[in-house]
Amino acid sequence: MRALLWRDIRLAIRAGGGFGLGLAFFLMVAVLVPLGVGPEGALLSRIAPGILWVGALLASLLSLDRMFALDFEDGSLDLMAVSPLPLEAVAAVKALAHWLVTGVPLVLISPLLGVLLSLDPAGYVWLVAALALGSPALSLVGCFGAALTVGLKRGGLILSLIVLPMYVPTLIFGAEAVRRGAAGAEAMVPLLLLAAISLGSAALLPFASAAAIRANLK
Amino acid sequence: MLRVVDLAVARGGVPVLEGLGFALAAGRVMVLRGPNGAGKTTLLRTLAGLQPALSGRIEADPDILTYSGHADGLKATLTVAENLAFWAAVHGQSQIAAALDAMNLTGLQDRRAADLSAGQKRRLGLARLRVTGRSLWLMDEPTVSLDAASVGLFGAMLRGHLAQGGAAIVATHIDLGLPEAEVLDLGPFKAGQSRQGAFDEAFL
Amino acid sequence: MSIWEYANPKKFMQTSAWALPWVSGLAVILLVAGLVWGFFFTPDDYKQGATVKIIYLHVPSAMMAISAWFMMLVGSLIWLIRRHHVSALTAKAAAPVGLTFTVIGLVTGAIWGQPMWGTWWAWDPRLTSFLILGLFYLGYIALWAAIEDPDTAADLTSVLCMVGSVFAFMSRYAVLFWNQGLHQGASVSVAGGDQVSNVYGLPLAVCVAGFVLLFVTLVLLRTRTEIRARRIKALIARERAVA
Numbered sequence: 043m044r045a046l047l048w049r050d051i052r053l054a055i056r057a058g059g060g061f062g063l064g065l066a067f068f069l070m071v072a073v074l075v076p077l078g079v080g081p082e083g084a085l086l087s088r089i090a091p092g093i094l095w096v097g098a099l100l101a102s103l104l105s106l107d108r109m110f111a112l113d114f115e116d117g118s119l120d121l122m123a124v125s126p127l128p129l130e131a132v133a134a135v136k137a138l139a140h141w142l143v144t145g146v147p148l149v150l151i152s153p154l155l156g157v158l159l160s161l162d163p164a165g166y167v168w169l170v171a172a173l174a175l176g177s178p179a180l181s182l183v184g185c186f187g188a189a190l191t192v193g194l195k196r197g198g199l200i201l202s203l204i205v206l207p208m209y210v211p212t213l214i215f216g217a218e219a220v221r222r223g224a225a226g227a228e229a230m231v232p233l234l235l236l237a238a239i240s241l242g243s244a245a246l247l248p249f250a251s252a253a254a255i256r257a258n259l260k
Numbered sequence: 261m262l263r264v265v266d267l268a269v270a271r272g273g274v275p276v277l278e279g280l281g282f283a284l285a286a287g288r289v290m291v292l293r294g295p296n297g298a299g300k301t302t303l304l305r306t307l308a309g310l311q312p313a314l315s316g317r318i319e320a321d322p323d324i325l326t327y328s329g330h331a332d333g334l335k336a337t338l339t340v341a342e343n344l345a346f347w348a349a350v351h352g353q354s355q356i357a358a359a360l361d362a363m364n365l366t367g368l369q370d371r372r373a374a375d376l377s378a379g380q381k382r383r384l385g386l387a388r389l390r391v392t393g394r395s396l397w398l399m400d401e402p403t404v405s406l407d408a409a410s411v412g413l414f415g416a417m418l419r420g421h422l423a424q425g426g427a428a429i430v431a432t433h434i435d436l437g438l439p440e441a442e443v444l445d446l447g448p449f450k451a452g453q454s455r456q457g458a459f460d461e462a463f464l
Numbered sequence: 465m466s467i468w469e470y471a472n473p474k475k476f477m478q479t480s481a482w483a484l485p486w487v488s489g490l491a492v493i494l495l496v497a498g499l500v501w502g503f504f505f506t507p508d509d510y511k512q513g514a515t516v517k518i519i520y521l522h523v524p525s526a527m528m529a530i531s532a533w534f535m536m537l538v539g540s541l542i543w544l545i546r547r548h549h550v551s552a553l554t555a556k557a558a559a560p561v562g563l564t565f566t567v568i569g570l571v572t573g574a575i576w577g578q579p580m581w582g583t584w585w586a587w588d589p590r591l592t593s594f595l596i597l598g599l600f601y602l603g604y605i606a607l608w609a610a611i612e613d614p615d616t617a618a619d620l621t622s623v624l625c626m627v628g629s630v631f632a633f634m635s636r637y638a639v640l641f642w643n644q645g646l647h648q649g650a651s652v653s654v655a656g657g658d659q660v661s662n663v664y665g666l667p668l669a670v671c672v673a674g675f676v677l678l679f680v681t682l683v684l685l686r687t688r689t690e691i692r693a694r695r696i697k698a699l700i701a702r703e704r705a706v707a
Binding site: 210 | 596599600602603606607610611613615616619620623624626627628631632634635637638639641642
């Protein structure tokens with residue numbers, strides 16, 4: 043399992059792996075939104091939690107379709123299926139690798155983008171905490187969507203159609219935690235619910251993903 | 261090591277082979293023959309557990325076999341050694357030197373897989389079989405894009421594997437230079453017309 | 465005789481062919497009766513005027529939009545556990561019907577909401593939940609349409625339906641958390657006290673029954689079409705094998 047994790051991370055970081063793509067996209071969103079809605083600080087600071095969360099969501103969506111598709115095309119997925127590694131573990135590790143390569147950098151860069159969007163100073167802690175707790179759910183749900191669509195020729199579009207509705211609870215609790223935190227209100231409840239979604243997804247979705255991969259390999 | 265009883269396999273829901281029965285002992289190799297579309301790949305994938313059998317039994321420990329298909333499962337941006345070390349680690353092994361040596365890849369071990377020729381990639385894919393430490397090799401056209409010398413290397417590696425108590429099933433068109441191989445012609449096991457029309461028979 | 469006999473496509477075709485005229489006929493009678501009764505023979509609401517009468521379309525279609533998803537969930541589970549083709553096909557058949565009911569629910573809601581709340585659309589929890597339900601339907605239908613092999617498609621959509629149900633359910637509560645809204649509480653509920661008076665309630669019940677039967681009719685029809693399509697495929701495969 044550790045070998046798979048290292049391999050996936052290494053693949054993502056080497057040339058053509060798409061590392062940083064999500065990050066760049068996240069940055070784009072944070073730059074384009076003020077250009078679209080105007081430079082007024084009060085407005086930006088009000089919509090900042092939502093923009094940052096939607097941006098993180100779309101950025102993590104960007105690299106999902108490569109999660110299994112490349113291994114499917116070059117036969118690695120077949121070979122993993124006959125290896126001693128259970129597919130459930132393969133799915134979990136792939137989601138973890140995706141989170142380390144996409145989610146963690148988003149969490150780290152988010153305070154910087156918060157500055158661009160005039161996020162209220164009280165909100166930074168909550169922004170980082172919410173993204174750190176919520177982005178694993180994004181990777182896990184995305185992993186499930188990628189497993190469902192791995193056999194499709196043009197899976198990318200359907201992948202987003204399937205995954206985005208499932209991102210709704212994460213988005214709502216995540217943005218709500220930041221919004222409440224920035225307004226100085228009690229934000230622990232959405233934060234804990236966010237953590238619950240991530241933990242529940244981690245416990246259950248690898249099994250669903252493995253079932254989907256098995257059906258796709260047939 | 262492997263026993264197959266009255267096996268029927270299907271491709272895309274359409275039965276292609278039926279009534280297959282054979283046994284393979286340790287130290288033996290079996291060559292599958294048959295024209296394109298005879299069901300060689302389908303049979304190998306079914307034996308490997310990648311797809312369910314239509315009917316019949318496969319008696320084998322799934323933890324002893326490994327599979328090598330048309331694609332080699334290589335990552336273009338990893339080096340030869342990294343690719344091999346990954347598959348070794350997945351199977352709980354760590355030794356890759358012997359496998360590199362067997363397929364004459366030692367000199368190429370730091371080269372990226374993207375920069376290998378088709379034949380070299382294939383050799384790497386075959387070396388992978390050896391680092392898995394598994395005893396039953398299921399191989400689908402292993403010699404595609406190999407030159408005569410490489411086919412010889414492969415034959416030698418396979419023979420070494422058999423000598424250590426391994427076994428193999430190879431689907432191939434060419435002569436591997438293995439006179440001891442048992443040959444299984446899939447022609448007689450072609451699914452009969454009654455079976456061939458059985459796609460979605462529940463709906464008829 | 466066990467209920468699973470109806471999972472055999474042939475038996476299903478026979479039974480549904482027999483049942484279809486009765487179910488559809490009854491659906492038409494109930495719908496016509498309920499709607500005519502509701503539209504022409506009930507008084508206007510003292511607050512809402514005649515606009516209240518859209519309730520006869522709005523409430524039943526909203527109920528069926530949710531019920532259809534539950535039916536798909538049951539069909540998916542039966543397919544995953546017992547591998548009955550008809551069960552997977554009923555789930556496939558129900559999805560577009562459910563989506564249509566969702567859209568009807570949203571559109572009639574907008575028409576009703578405009579004079580009542582002064583807006584066609586508000587990000588009210590109920591409205592938002594329905595919109596999200598519609599998105600789940602879209603994803604499910606798209607996945608069915610994208611996969612060529614019918615059994616693989618049934619497997620994958622069933623897994624999606626199960627996981628999607630959990631997330632749809634979570635979305636419902638997340639949305640409630642996000643915004644408490646304008647929409648009145650459920651108009652019809654078993655425990656309900658003072659919600660809808662009998663003057664409206666009886667024709668509404670007739671309409672709901674009519675919508676249920678309409679749904680059953682549509683799903684039966686669509687499932688029969690799916691079975692016929694599979695039968696044609698099987699026949700073509702057989703001919704090719706013989707030739």
